[in-house]
Amino acid sequence: MPLVTTGELVTRAAAAHSAVASFNIITLEHVEAVIAGAEAAGAPVVLQVSENAVKFRYGRLLPLARAAVTAAERAVVPVGLHLDHVQSDDLLRQAADAGFSSVMYDGARLPYEQNLTATRTAADWAHSQGLWIEAELGQVGGKTGQPALDAHAPGARTDPAEARAFVADSGVDALAVAIGSTHAMTTRTATLDHELLKRLSATLDVPLVLHGSSGVPDDELAAAVAGGIAKVNVGTALNIAMTGAIRDFLAAHPEAVDSRKYLSVGREAMVRAVTDIIGTLT
Numbered sequence: 001m002p003l004v005t006t007g008e009l010v011t012r013a014a015a016a017h018s019a020v021a022s023f024n025i026i027t028l029e030h031v032e033a034v035i036a037g038a039e040a041a042g043a044p045v046v047l048q049v050s051e052n053a054v055k056f057r058y059g060r061l062l063p064l065a066r067a068a069v070t071a072a073e074r075a076v077v078p079v080g081l082h083l084d085h086v087q088s089d090d091l092l093r094q095a096a097d098a099g100f101s102s103v104m105y106d107g108a109r110l111p112y113e114q115n116l117t118a119t120r121t122a123a124d125w126a127h128s129q130g131l132w133i134e135a136e137l138g139q140v141g142g143k144t145g146q147p148a149l150d151a152h153a154p155g156a157r158t159d160p161a162e163a164r165a166f167v168a169d170s171g172v173d174a175l176a177v178a179i180g181s182t183h184a185m186t187t188r189t190a191t192l193d194h195e196l197l198k199r200l201s202a203t204l205d206v207p208l209v210l211h212g213s214s215g216v217p218d219d220e221l222a223a224a225v226a227g228g229i230a231k232v233n234v235g236t237a238l239n240i241a242m243t244g245a246i247r248d249f250l251a252a253h254p255e256a257v258d259s260r261k262y263l264s265v266g267r268e269a270m271v272r273a274v275t276d277i278i279g280t281l282t
Contacts, residue, residue: 001073001075001076001077001078001079002073003069003072003073003079003080003081003099003101004044004078004079004080004101005080005101005102005132006022006046006080006081006082006101006102006132007101007102007132007173008080009044009046009078009080010132010174010207010230010231011207012044013207013230013231014207014230017225017226018225018230018281018282019210019224019225019229019230019231019232019281020043020044020045020046020080020230020231020232020281021038021043021045021046021232021234021274021277021278021281022045022046022047022048022080022082022084022231022232022233022234023045023046023047023048023233023234023235023238023274024048024049024050024053024084024233024234024235024238025047025048025049025053025064025068026053026056026064026239028064028067029242029263029266029267029270030238030242030270031047031064031067031068031071032071032267033238033242033267033268033270033271033274034047034238034270034274035047035071035072035075035077035079036271036274037270037271037272037273037274037275037278038075038077038079038274038275038278039075039076039077040271040274040275041274041275041278041279041282042077043077043278043281043282044077044078044079044080045077045078045079045080045274045278046079046080046081046082046231047068047072047079047080047081047082048082048083048084048233048235049061049064049065049068049081049082049083049084049100050083050084050085050235051083051084051085051086051087051088051091051106052085054091061083061091061094061098062094062098065081065098065099065100066098066099068081068099069081069099080101080102081099081100081101081102082100082101082102082103082104082134083095083098083100083102083103083104084103084104084233085104085106086103086104086105086106086122087105087106087107087109089122092105092122092125092126093125095126095129095131096129096130096131100131101130101131101132102131102132102133102134102173103122103126103131103132103133103134104133104134104135104136104176104209105118105119105122105123105126105133105134105135105172106135106136107119107122107135107136108135108136108137108138108176112162112166115135115137115166116166116169116170119135119166119170119172120169120170120171122135123135123170123171123172124171127171132173132174133172133173133174134172134173134174134175134176134209134231135166135170135172135174135175135176136175136176136177136178136211137158137162137163137166137175137176137177137178138156138157138158138159138163138177138178138179156178157178157179157180157193157196158175158177158178158179158196158200160196160199160200160202160203160204161203163175163177163200163203163204164203164204167204167205167206172206173206173207174206174207174208174209174230174231175204175206175207175208175209176208176209176210176211176233177197177200177208177209177210179192179193179194179196179197179200179210179224180192180193181210181211181212181213181215181216182212182215183211183212183235183236184212184214184235184236185212185214185215185236186214186215186236186240187215188214188215188216188217188218189215189217190212190215190216190217190220191220192216192220192223192224194223194224194227197224197227197228197229198227198228200228201227201228207230207231208228208229208230208231209229209230209231209232209233210224210229210231210232210233211233212233213232213233213234213237213277214234214235214236214237214240215236218280221277221280221281222280222281225281232277232281234277237273237277238270238273238274240273241266241269241270241272241273242266242267242269242270243266244269245262245265245266245268245269246262246263246265246266248265249261249262249265249266250262
């Protein structure tokens with residue numbers, strides 16, 4: 001089916017008090033696994049390409065984006081395409097022509113006023129291109145190149161009053177909030193601040209997004225969705241599933257050299273992870 005806009009999927013999820021899962025993709029196997037997992041779950045899904053993934057692909061956005069669009073158009077569930085954690089203005093301006101319906105502009109590393117100014121500029125441009133835009137306020141931490149951050153440290157959490165002003169002044173369509181999760185966690189031990197989430201949900205009139213969801217246990221994720229999270233970002237969980245399955249296969253088959261043998265095992269592990277995560281949200 002044709003690509004569906006991320007904004008439509010998130011808005012629909014928010015209205016139903018559910019959340020759409022949004023998975024970071026790096027390889028074609030990621031693309032295929034996310035779509036297959038969503039089809040198995042019978043649920044819509046968002047494919048996300050991060051700026052770090054673009055850097056990994058020699059700085060070229062189009063090869064992975066074109067593969068994602070082609071695969072999404074052949075899916076039997078609605079699929080959106082999202083450009084994630086963009087800091088480069090040059091990359092931001094490639095989004096619309098590459099098939100993306102949405103972007104997450106990442107100014108969270110900046111002091112508040114600089115974040116607001118940069119995000120306002122990004123939002124104005126995105127809206128002029130018909131793109132839905134997400135931003136982040138607070139310090140989720142854990143991204144490549146960021147200093148180590150304790151998600152529970154004073155000042156790391158998103159302040160509701162500040163968030164309300166930021167959304168109004170920046171014009172963004174959704175806000176990723178810092179409530180206790182951390183990017184790139186390899187253990188599911190994060191504890192979320194559900195009282196803060198309740199206050200944020202009551203204060204803001206845009207959908208809320210949870211980053212760093214790979215480190216959040218199922219019960220915490222379900223509670224976050226019930227508390228107002230409408231988009232759940234997942235990346236590391238897929239890499240853990242893929243890498244673990246490939247490692248086990250190669251240990252059992254040290255003679256293997258055909259990459260299709262172990263990549264197919266890794267892909268199927270990611271399919272199962274996608275289906276399980278989506279099941280937690282619905």
